[in-house]
Amino acid sequence: MKILSRTEELLLISIWKLQKNAYAVTIREELKTMTGQIWAFGGLFVSLERLAKKGLVESSLSDPTPERGGRSKRIYRLTGNGLDELIKIRKLQESIWEQVPKLTHEKLS
Amino acid sequence: MNKRAGKHKPPGIPRRLFEKMYPDSGNYTTVGDLDEVYNNISLDRGKVHALTWYWWQLSLALFPSVSRKLYGSMIMFVNYLKITFRNIYRQKGYSIINISGLAIGLTCSILILLWVLNELSFDNFHENSDTLYIVGTKMTLPNRTYTGTGTPPAFGPALKVEYPEVVNSARLQNGSNRLAVMYKDKVFTESVRFGDFSFLEMFSFPLITGNVVSSQNNPEAIYLSESIAEKYFGDEDPLGRVLTIDRQYDFKVAGVMKNFPQNSVVRFDILAPLETIESMYNNPNGTRTWSNLSFITLAQVRENTDIEDFNTKINGRIITGNGGEEDVRPFLAKYTDIYLYGITGEGGNIGRIILFAIVAVFILSLACINFMNLSTARATTRAKEVGMRKVVGARRSNLITQFLGESLIFSFISFCISIGMVYFALPYFTDLAQSDLTIGSVFNIPVFTGLLMIVFLTGIVSGSYPAFFLAAFRPVKVIKGIPGVGNASSLFRKSLVVLQFFISIGLIICTLVVSNQLAFVGGRDLGYDKDNMIYLPVKGELKNQYFAAREELERIPGVLYVTSTQTTVTGVYWNGHNWDWEGKDENVDPMITYLFTDQNFAESFNINIEQGRFFQSEFENGEKDSQNVIINEAFAGLIGKETVVGSRIFNGDGTPYNVIGVIKDFNFKSLYNQIEPIVLFYSPRRFNQMYIRINSENVDDTISRIESVFKTFNPEFPFEYRFLDERIELMYSGEKRFGNIFKSFALLAVIISCLGLFGLASFMTSQRTKEIGIRKVLGASVTGVIILLSREFAKWVVIANVIAWPVAGYYMNQWLENFAYRTSIGINTYLIAGGVALIVAVLTISYQAIKAAVSRPVDSLRYE
Numbered sequence: 001m002k003i004l005s006r007t008e009e010l011l012l013i014s015i016w017k018l019q020k021n022a023y024a025v026t027i028r029e030e031l032k033t034m035t036g037q038i039w040a041f042g043g044l045f046v047s048l049e050r051l052a053k054k055g056l057v058e059s060s061l062s063d064p065t066p067e068r069g070g071r072s073k074r075i076y077r078l079t080g081n082g083l084d085e086l087i088k089i090r091k092l093q094e095s096i097w098e099q100v101p102k103l104t105h106e107k108l109s
Numbered sequence: 110m111n112k113r114a115g116k117h118k119p120p121g122i123p124r125r126l127f128e129k130m131y132p133d134s135g136n137y138t139t140v141g142d143l144d145e146v147y148n149n150i151s152l153d154r155g156k157v158h159a160l161t162w163y164w165w166q167l168s169l170a171l172f173p174s175v176s177r178k179l180y181g182s183m184i185m186f187v188n189y190l191k192i193t194f195r196n197i198y199r200q201k202g203y204s205i206i207n208i209s210g211l212a213i214g215l216t217c218s219i220l221i222l223l224w225v226l227n228e229l230s231f232d233n234f235h236e237n238s239d240t241l242y243i244v245g246t247k248m249t250l251p252n253r254t255y256t257g258t259g260t261p262p263a264f265g266p267a268l269k270v271e272y273p274e275v276v277n278s279a280r281l282q283n284g285s286n287r288l289a290v291m292y293k294d295k296v297f298t299e300s301v302r303f304g305d306f307s308f309l310e311m312f313s314f315p316l317i318t319g320n321v322v323s324s325q326n327n328p329e330a331i332y333l334s335e336s337i338a339e340k341y342f343g344d345e346d347p348l349g350r351v352l353t354i355d356r357q358y359d360f361k362v363a364g365v366m367k368n369f370p371q372n373s374v375v376r377f378d379i380l381a382p383l384e385t386i387e388s389m390y391n392n393p394n395g396t397r398t399w400s401n402l403s404f405i406t407l408a409q410v411r412e413n414t415d416i417e418d419f420n421t422k423i424n425g426r427i428i429t430g431n432g433g434e435e436d437v438r439p440f441l442a443k444y445t446d447i448y449l450y451g452i453t454g455e456g457g458n459i460g461r462i463i464l465f466a467i468v469a470v471f472i473l474s475l476a477c478i479n480f481m482n483l484s485t486a487r488a489t490t491r492a493k494e495v496g497m498r499k500v501v502g503a504r505r506s507n508l509i510t511q512f513l514g515e516s517l518i519f520s521f522i523s524f525c526i527s528i529g530m531v532y533f534a535l536p537y538f539t540d541l542a543q544s545d546l547t548i549g550s551v552f553n554i555p556v557f558t559g560l561l562m563i564v565f566l567t568g569i570v571s572g573s574y575p576a577f578f579l580a581a582f583r584p585v586k587v588i589k590g591i592p593g594v595g596n597a598s599s600l601f602r603k604s605l606v607v608l609q610f611f612i613s614i615g616l617i618i619c620t621l622v623v624s625n626q627l628a629f630v631g632g633r634d635l636g637y638d639k640d641n642m643i644y645l646p647v648k649g650e651l652k653n654q655y656f657a658a659r660e661e662l663e664r665i666p667g668v669l670y671v672t673s674t675q676t677t678v679t680g681v682y683w684n685g686h687n688w689d690w691e692g693k694d695e696n697v698d699p700m701i702t703y704l705f706t707d708q709n710f711a712e713s714f715n716i717n718i719e720q721g722r723f724f725q726s727e728f729e730n731g732e733k734d735s736q737n738v739i740i741n742e743a744f745a746g747l748i749g750k751e752t753v754v755g756s757r758i759f760n761g762d763g764t765p766y767n768v769i770g771v772i773k774d775f776n777f778k779s780l781y782n783q784i785e786p787i788v789l790f791y792s793p794r795r796f797n798q799m800y801i802r803i804n805s806e807n808v809d810d811t812i813s814r815i816e817s818v819f820k821t822f823n824p825e826f827p828f829e830y831r832f833l834d835e836r837i838e839l840m841y842s843g844e845k846r847f848g849n850i851f852k853s854f855a856l857l858a859v860i861i862s863c864l865g866l867f868g869l870a871s872f873m874t875s876q877r878t879k880e881i882g883i884r885k886v887l888g889a890s891v892t893g894v895i896i897l898l899s900r901e902f903a904k905w906v907v908i909a910n911v912i913a914w915p916v917a918g919y920y921m922n923q924w925l926e927n928f929a930y931r932t933s934i935g936i937n938t939y940l941i942a943g944g945v946a947l948i949v950a951v952l953t954i955s956y957q958a959i960k961a962a963v964s965r966p967v968d969s970l971r972y973e
Contacts, residue, residue: 024142025149041142042170071141 214476319364479865516572636775667811
């Protein structure tokens with residue numbers, strides 16, 4: 001199994017979270033609320049592109065919307081593979097965390 | 110979020126840049142996304158924030174995008190350069206032909222361009238050039254009209270006083286006077302121009318020292334040019350120094366003018382007040398009269414004057430000429446147009462300028478054609494490269510850029526060489542063209558940019574066809590090596606060669622016709638004997654003691670004849686009309702030219718007397734012959750009677766004259782003109798020119814004896830003489846130069862064409878190496894092969910001949926129409942031009958042909 005990078009993981013999560021409203025602007029905002037960091041559009045697009053190449057994400061152009069000055073959005077969706085991947089990651093993480101002692105500062109002191 | 114959507118839009122310029130960099134059709138929807146965020150930011154945090162954010166985004170995006178593009182193109186650019194230089198280096202022969210052809214072509218064009226610019230700049234340096242005009246006059250006679258610049262001297266001041274549109278006016282005497290100018294012990298003969306000093310106010314001939322005074326109030330003021338001031342005063346301050354002119358008139362230097370630029374039509378070194386001529390020529394009313402049309406009037410008008418209106422206004426005015434009967438009307442013509450267009454729109458230099466510009470374009474296009482031909486002919490050698498480039502992803506546009514760039518490099522290399530060539534050719538060219546161009550004039554910004562444009566254009570023109578041709582190759586075909594790739598354009602190439610030779614042959618024909626015409630005119634019988642004749646001005650005491658001086662001179666052993674005239678025999682300009690005689694056709698009123706001379710004239714010039722007698726020497730006091738005149742055959746023809754001797758003719762005033770003799774026609778104006786009727790008067794008081802025929806042996810001795818006689822009569826005047834034949838030579842030197850320039854350009858055209866032909870021939874023969882090998886194996890002879898190879902090229906030259914003959918013939922016949930006496934274009938001219946082109950072409954090819962023909966077939970066939 002290929003391990004996705006953190007960024008890619010976060011992207012997949014936010015696309016899943018946003019469901020049908022996942023496009024560059026909303027994804028960027030979602031990432032900001034999740035991580036507290038502002039992402040550049042460039043970085044966003046490059047990562048999304050990579051995910052699309054791996055077949056985890058697909059996209060389509062929406063109809064032009066007046067709110068964007070007559071420009072269309074590129075809406076991103078998880079593919080079946082993408083969803084599998086996300087599930088796998090989650091399982092992996094949970095299983096890993098289960099095997100670790102509880103994470104507190106007490107032990108250290 | 111929807112409610113607040115789309116209220117704010119980002120600024121247009123950066124947004125458009127984004128659109129360029131990331132078009133929506135791609136994977137990204139940057140523009141739309143950025144719009145939305147911009148809108149959100151400006152709603153939440155204000156417009157300033159949004160703007161700064163947006164611009165920041167742009168700057169982030171710009172750098173990588175631009176640098177990536179640049180980097181990519183740099184790689185290709187370096188590659189193109191490398192390939193170009195590799196090709197130049199590897200195919201030295203073709204490169205040399207291409208570059209030298211282009212360099213020669215460019216050199217010609219640069220030289221001609223410099224000359225044309227210089228010609229066009231004539232009189233343009235005057236600050237007031239927009240408001241400066243020259244007064245032209247239209248004289249209407251019963252049967253024809255004359256247009257000229259001769260105005261009566263009274264008109265200049267009247268113009269300024271009577272018409273509010275005219276701000277300033279100045280008169281100049283028509284032509285300069287050769288007068289003795291003396292300062293202390295320095296005496297030289299100088300050209301002195303008489304005129305109003307307002308001339309210096311109107312025209313931009315700046316003074317180095319002194320200032321412009323009024324010539325009316327300062328009749329003793331004089332202005333000198335820098336060079337004259339230095340000649341007479343050296344390092345002394347010239348202001349206020351006294352110069353003596355013509356022995357009697359003292360002038361104080363009021364100012365020193367900068368030397369007149371060579372691109373000024375009016376040029377003189379000494380300007381003296383116009384009023385001087387009243388005393389000098391003993392003509393008290395000379396500058397106030399209305400009846401002498403021999404002054405130039407210049408006018409400066411108020412700005413924004415509608416000159417057409419003004420001309421209709423003054424057209425009603427008759428500025429009366431000599432007898433008061435002529436209809437002479439003035440008009441203003443732009444001063445700056447005179448050099449180019451002449452006063453009437455004819456006789457300007459614009460025709461010559463256009464002609465040479467056309468020649469320059471022709472020669473440059475010959476060089477371009479060479480380039481095109483050789484590049485397309487050698488296309489096969491580049492075909493694989495094109496194929497490879499296409500296979501690895503080059504687009505047509507990339508290839509076109511590459512090949513255009515290549516030809517640009519060629520033309521820039523040629524340009525560098527041609528600058529050097531111009532540097533070395535300029536002295537010869539200025540000598541030919543009689544203008545003081547310097548290499549410095551290449552390096553001023555407008556000229557240099559103009560030249561760069563020409564170079565660029567040359568590169569584009571010569572590279573365009575090869576570029577499109579090469580870029581159109583199909584990779585599969587060329588890489589597989591399907592034959593015939595290079596032959597596709599052979600028809601085009603052939604027509605280009607035909608075009609080249611068409612131009613060359615045309616130029617040769619023009620050159621031949623021009624030089625034939627010059628030889629024809631030059632070889633025309635002047636009607637008098639011009640050899641061993643010296644002439645000099647009659648001045649001072651010589652004028653008063655003419656007969657005594659003549660007697661002294663005739664005693665010198667080497668002197669054969671001495672005679673004098675009022676005007677030089679090469680340009681007799683004194684004339685009049687309204688002459689009358691018995692049986693005159695009332696509908697014609699010919700201009701009759703006047704020549705004042707003495708009794709030795711016919712004998713000295715060896716002009717035959719056809720009827721009657723010449724003035725006779727026994728009437729030395731001139732009284733007897735003062736009412737007698739001699740006419741020429743042309744005049745006698747006009748009178749039309751069997752014997753004209755003894756008949757009476759009347760001048761414009763009705764004064765009767767007896768015709769006592771008819772002399773053979775001789776040429777007293779330009780050889781281009783028909784010989785006009787002339788009347789010879791006996792009038793020894795009017796002599797200005799003395800002609801002395803000397804023996805052709807011991808010329809120096811004779812002349813020094815003549816000088817000593819002059820010194821006894823005129824000790825204070827410099828002794829200056831000239832030979833008449835040299836003077837006549839000089840009169841036609843302009844035409845001769847014109848012919849020489851034309852010859853050199855025609856020669857260059859032929860050289861360039863042959864360079865191209867040489868390259869093409871060597872290429873074609875190399876293509877046919879195997880064919881020749883097989884032919885030889887099968888028994889072809891060397892001559893057979895040579896003929897085979899030459900025939901093809903010869904055919905094109907013959908076709909070019911067929912086209913060039915009628916075209917050049919047509920235009921040259923039109924050109925010849927300008928001359929009263931003209932040669933005809935014989936079949937010889939065509940045959941010579943065609944023959945020269947053909948022979949040179951065949952010689953060019955034959956080198957390659959012979960080389961191919963004598964090579965051993967083994968060498969060409971062994972690789973098979």
